[in-house]
Amino acid sequence: MNQAEKKFRLYAVISVFVLLTILLGIMNAVNFTLASRDADRVTEMISEEGERFFEKPGMMIPEKQPMQPGGLGPMGPNSPELGASIRYFTVSFEENEGILTAYHIYAVSEEEALQWASSLQKEKTGWTRGTYRYRVYKKDGVKYVTVIDQGRELLPAYRTLIYSGCGIIAVTLLSWIFLKIVGKKLFAPIDEADRRQKQFIEKAEREFKLPLTVISADLEVMERESGPTDRTRSIRRQVRKMNALVRKLGSLSVYEEKNVEKSRFSLSGLVSEQTEKSRGRFEKAGIRFSSDIQEGIMLNGEEDSILQLISELFENALKYAREEAMLALKAENGRIQLTMKNRTELPEGPADQVFDRFTTLENAEDQAAGLGLAYVRDIVKAHNGRIHAEVKDHFFLLVIDL
Amino acid sequence: MQILFAVPDRDLLSAYQIILEDENMKVRTAFDGTQILSKLREAPCDLLILSDDIPRISAPEIVRFAKDEKIPVLMLRTDPDRKKRSCLVETEAELGLPFEPSELLEKIRLLEESLSSGKSEESIEERR
Structure with missing residues (x-):
């Protein structure tokens, strides 16, 4: 359903x-x-x-008068x-x-x-x-x-009031039952369209994977035989872009299902680990990266997808952050908040459109398909969380509440 | 290293034959399940690189056979869906399509190291 x-x-x-x-x-x-x-x-x-x-x-009637035949008698x-x-x-x-x-x-x-x-x-x-x-x-x-x-x-009057109340409840319940029965039929075409769309995405994704792998391999052979050239490098870049896109498409279609196998794991641990792994890349890209991770925060969720979420946040930062990026993880009263701050030259204001698929805020250069943050949002939603983006004080802020 | 490379695509087979031989590995190729089995019966290999959509004989069956023969398997996954994946057998390593040659070579190298040092690559790979 x-x-x-x-x-x-x-x-x-x-x-x-x-x-x-x-x-x-x-x-x-x-x-x-x-x-x-x-x-x-x-x-x-x-x-x-x-x-x-x-x-x-x-x-009203000073004298007795004969009764009128038919009609109602005097009232009130x-x-x-x-x-x-x-x-x-x-x-x-x-x-x-x-x-x-x-x-x-x-x-x-x-x-x-x-x-x-x-x-x-x-x-x-x-x-x-x-x-x-x-x-x-x-x-x-x-x-x-x-x-x-x-x-x-x-x-x-009181009787009417009570009957009205009972009537409202009864009709509401009956309409609920009616819609439940009829609902499946009503929505069958929508369900069918949904299913077809999913199938199509899955099929397209499959059809792309093998050819992309083959092109990569052929390219490699060409470079080994005749040496790399600007053209082969260009093909490689394009193939890489398409690989990334296909991988994300696949993950997106899985996420639309919203069926997540959850388990309890240490979010602090996961975030810290990923942060350490990525420090080197930030250094190489010339971005000053700092983190503030509260210890001992546990999360009931799908570890794999949270890992991808974090990795996507880092990819986003590596691509767009100018000079500085910060990650903070804290928990208060059972609410967990993960914030990613990237220094930016974008104008101030809310920026929730970054979560729309195929939207990028800056002049996207290579490797930007605009899918990454849509994917992040899907993961957050699948974990019943909220995500919000805005630009404040020259920082692009991504705030995730779980 | 003796490798049996099995994917249902001739272009991919021919390209990787060249690449892997260029990396000083001995490569045999197979196009479907029956070819895999017959080649393994002719002579064993050090590593089986297998695509999960191999025709004729299902991938899990091939993996079971390989396990019996103590041949490590690097599975090439065409399906990212976790649920579908979980009904397939665990292998020593896996790589999702699409991939670049450098990624495959890296996987093979890691596998070689961990096999020679005795422990399974699974524990390193589990995080991914």
Whole structure:
């Protein structure tokens, strides 16, 4: 199963989840807002009618009228039954003394009602104890607090909320399962194209190897028989370039697999060893090379490829560093950092494009195929690390975090 | 040094015959597995340079035969893939394609030294 498919599945399912959540979220928000509004209308009616509210039928229909056939019956605050069905209590406050002026509720005792209303005096309107709506208002200089029970009215809204939540989870899960099943078919053409590309690279690589080896050998024979000439030297240089390219191509196609056999080994040891081996080459190239390697750093990874990574960093430095190059390896809080600094004349700024295949920053001379750092990046990625390049203070910096 | 050079490419065979003889080595060549075996039966050699894509008889079989005859093998690898490589037999030394004559000569020299001093080149080569 490839990376593209996994990513697609993840993003698709996240989109489904987010969209559903937004949609149902808005729907539920509107639901509760309307419930609040309906409740406020009732408390308003109570505030206007006072005690008469309880006995009197709904304001909208002053007389009984014959029922209209078909259609829905009256709902919510418009219902003429409102007065008979609403459960509430009202407390008046005169000089901070609370008197129960209306008491049509079962769930709350009279003392409780008085206490409850006292605690709400400071607010204007809102929900209290979850399913009760209240309103604070003044009439003829007296403050009143009315609390109505909306438990039955709110039940459908809460049910909808819960069903929405369950629905979102269920649909998200189902889409995940669906995509998992369908994914293979969907991605089969991409997988096929991927496979063909890999096969082609491998084939091309194979087809190049033998001829290059033969050309090298024939060249050698010619030079031994008739002595080296400028032309034979030129052919040799070109063949060397192609050899390097082919070797890298091969390693790259292996790395795209991202399947790495890991083992624990001493990174400090490996880096130190390679540094010592390469010192001579730096000296010969006239580059002052210094290193700062922290001891005892272990890494869980593929030793061979890390070795190639280091060797590639050195090759890069040997090619491009002017006068000075530095290597540092340190570890802090479980994060390992390997830094390569090459003195350079390049302009300041980020330089992450060096990791693109076939890109070189300077006027590349011989042997630069632009593949080396792309290879380094692949190795870093295969080890779940990060790599970054920039030019700072006349130094080209390569920072690898593992 | 008696060398049997076995790769499935005539151009390569003829070029290396000249190069290796120029280096004072005695060289016989073979184009496929059956030729290798028949030449080794005629007369043994000091070193077998074998390409892993040799036809007719598979490279691992040839290597096993060589091991039995105590003939060291320098394997020329056409495949860099570690996983495929690991199912092939370990040899005293190996060299990946493409390579230049100087690299091959260096390998032969190193092998000669380590064989004459008794230890296997594997321990030197392992790091690479």
